Amino acid sequence: MRIPLQVAAGYFLIVGLAGWFVLDVFVEEVKPGVRNTMEDTLVDSANLVAELVAPMIPDSIEASQCAAAISDAFASYARRSVDAPIWEHRKRNLDLQVYVTDAAGRVLCSTDPDEVGRDYSRWNDVRRTLVGGYGARSTRAIAGDSSTSVMHVAAPVTDGERIIGVVSVGKAGNSVAPIIADSEAKIRQRGFLLLLIAALIGALFTWHLTRAIARLRRYARDVSEGRRVPPPRSGARELAELAEALGAMRERLEGKQYVERYLHALTHELKSPLAAIGGAAELLGEADMPETERRRFLCNIREQADRLGRVADRLLDLARLEQRQVLGATESIDLVPLARTLVEVSGPMAAQREIRVGLQGEAVLRVQGDRFLLSQAIGNLLDNALDFSPDGGHVEIEVSRTDDAAEISIRDRGTGIPDYAADRVFERFFSLPRPGGSRKGTGLGLSFVREVAELHGGSVQLVNLCPGDHPEGVRATLRLPLAQ
Numbered sequence: 304m305r306i307p308l309q310v311a312a313g314y315f316l317i318v319g320l321a322g323w324f325v326l327d328v329f330v331e332e333v334k335p336g337v338r339n340t341m342e343d344t345l346v347d348s349a350n351l352v353a354e355l356v357a358p359m360i361p362d363s364i365e366a367s368q369c370a371a372a373i374s375d376a377f378a379s380y381a382r383r384s385v386d387a388p389i390w391e392h393r394k395r396n397l398d399l400q401v402y403v404t405d406a407a408g409r410v411l412c413s414t415d416p417d418e419v420g421r422d423y424s425r426w427n428d429v430r431r432t433l434v435g436g437y438g439a440r441s442t443r444a445i446a447g448d449s450s451t452s453v454m455h456v457a458a459p460v461t462d463g464e465r466i467i468g469v470v471s472v473g474k475a476g477n478s479v480a481p482i483i484a485d486s487e488a489k490i491r492q493r494g495f496l497l498l499l500i501a502a503l504i505g506a507l508f509t510w511h512l513t514r515a516i517a518r519l520r521r522y523a524r525d526v527s528e529g530r531r532v533p534p535p536r537s538g539a540r541e542l543a544e545l546a547e548a549l550g551a552m553r554e555r556l557e558g559k560q561y562v563e564r565y566l567h568a569l570t571h572e573l574k575s576p577l578a579a580i581g582g583a584a585e586l587l588g589e590a591d592m593p594e595t596e597r598r599r600f601l602c603n604i605r606e607q608a609d610r611l612g613r614v615a616d617r618l619l620d621l622a623r624l625e626q627r628q629v630l631g632a633t634e635s636i637d638l639v640p641l642a643r644t645l646v647e648v649s650g651p652m653a654a655q656r657e658i659r660v661g662l663q664g665e666a667v668l669r670v671q672g673d674r675f676l677l678s679q680a681i682g683n684l685l686d687n688a689l690d691f692s693p694d695g696g697h698v699e700i701e702v703s704r705t706d707d708a709a710e711i712s713i714r715d716r717g718t719g720i721p722d723y724a725a726d727r728v729f730e731r732f733f734s735l736p737r738p739g740g741s742r743k744g745t746g747l748g749l750s751f752v753r754e755v756a757e758l759h760g761g762s763v764q765l766v767n768l769c770p771g772d773h774p775e776g777v778r779a780t781l782r783l784p785l786a787q
Contacts, residue, residue: 315505322498333486337479342439342456348399349458349472356403356470357460373403373412374419381414392482400453400473404429406466428457428471435459438469441476452476519546633671635786638702638709639664641674645682646700649689656694660685664702668709671786672759680755680763683748684713684779690737691717691777708761709783716776719767728765729753752781760784 359372380397387394402413408424423429432438438457445451453475460468518535534546639662646660653660670677688698692715699714720728720735727733729749749765756763761783769775 315502318501318505319498322494322501325494333490334483337483337486338454338476341474341479342454345454345456345472345474346458349456349470352401352472353458353460353470356468357462371412374416377401377412377414389482391485396478398475398478400455400475402471403460404469404471406433406468408433408469411468423471426455426471428455429469432457432459432469432471433466435466438471444475450477450480522546633673635669635671636674636677638668638670638711638783639666641678642681642700642702642711645678645685648682649685653689653698656689656692656696658689658692658694658696658698660689660698660700662700662702664700665704668702668704669786670709670759670783672783676755676758677783680752680781681711681713683752684711684763684781687748688713688715688717688777688779691715691735693717704785705782707785709785711781711783712778713780714768714776714778719775719777720765725767729763756781756783 356373380399383397385394385397400414402415402418402423403411404423405411408422408426408429410418410421410423413419424433426442427440428438430438439455441452441454443449443452453473455471455473457469457471459466460470515535522535536543536546642662642664646662649660685698685700692698696716698716699712701710701712701714703710703712724733724735728735749763752763761781763782764780766778766780767776768778
């Protein structure tokens, strides 16, 4: 299982179990809480009624007279109408049950006239109260049906220190059932809402973590494929440190491989001119060499030394460029004026061979990048076009816009790229002979152009025009993203 899914599953499991446990505890505590509150209220009510009826059942008054007086009050209570909006619960019935017994536990009066005269001395509420204890009981009106349970709480009726009777106040449990049901429903509803919010937060956290890990994975894949990309940024400190560590590891590994690769390449490239210089120097040591031969060998030594110098300079430029993972400070560059400047710089070389250089392009076409690097890259492409153009030829430069990119196309009228070299023109140190047997290039110019293009998020391409047995020149196209 993927790490983000493991984290999400663990988070949802913990939050779900915790939410379910808390929700279950709250729901389970609603009913006992309401009943405790109801019993507390019944205790207060029983003691208040006991004080009210105490003067009405003294020894000097007949029990029947007392019962009649209290029964009248109970009957008036039963006839009362009520309509009380208690929060979201509306009370329309008075359901308090009260009965009064004498010292023997016999019912003197009750809100239920059928209870008068019954012996309740064995009920817990009456029995315990008569002996000075706390009397309470819960009895089901219908056996086996818990919804018909009635809670009774009793208080002693006293004459001084002597208990002369008992008042028991009762209330049916189903009278508060709607309140309990509403409370449980609200708790469940808000509990599920809380779980939903927690799930959304978890999903957002998982999405954020997944994105961060995906960026790291994509960065590692790009590095393995040799792409030049910066380490991803992350708001999480650990992931940011991991990205920096990967970037540092990449630079060290690339640095080691870079040195090894360039040592092999440089050694191979230097063998030919060094051999030529060594051979010429050995021949120059002969005393009887003709002067013309001596001059030819000296010229060869100077050419090979010049080639070694150019290779070293180009190699240093390419090495510095390849070590850069991202561009530093950039600026908005208008490509047409930049290309015009390069055409003017190459003017003397083109004039020596009577090569015409034409430039056409849009009025304003801007890219974001490094002006110096882009100048060198476009200049290399223009130098190649001039080198491979025949004397009196024509080089065309076009700056255009395609979709969301800018293109600089440079076309020559040379002999084109041979088939065997089509896939190798961007290799380091690979160079084709110039027309007319002119000097050979370093083989690093196009590699430099490709590195500049990739560093700017673009690309470079060389294609033969009219490909076949008789190509009519080459078009080099440098493609760069437009400035935002």
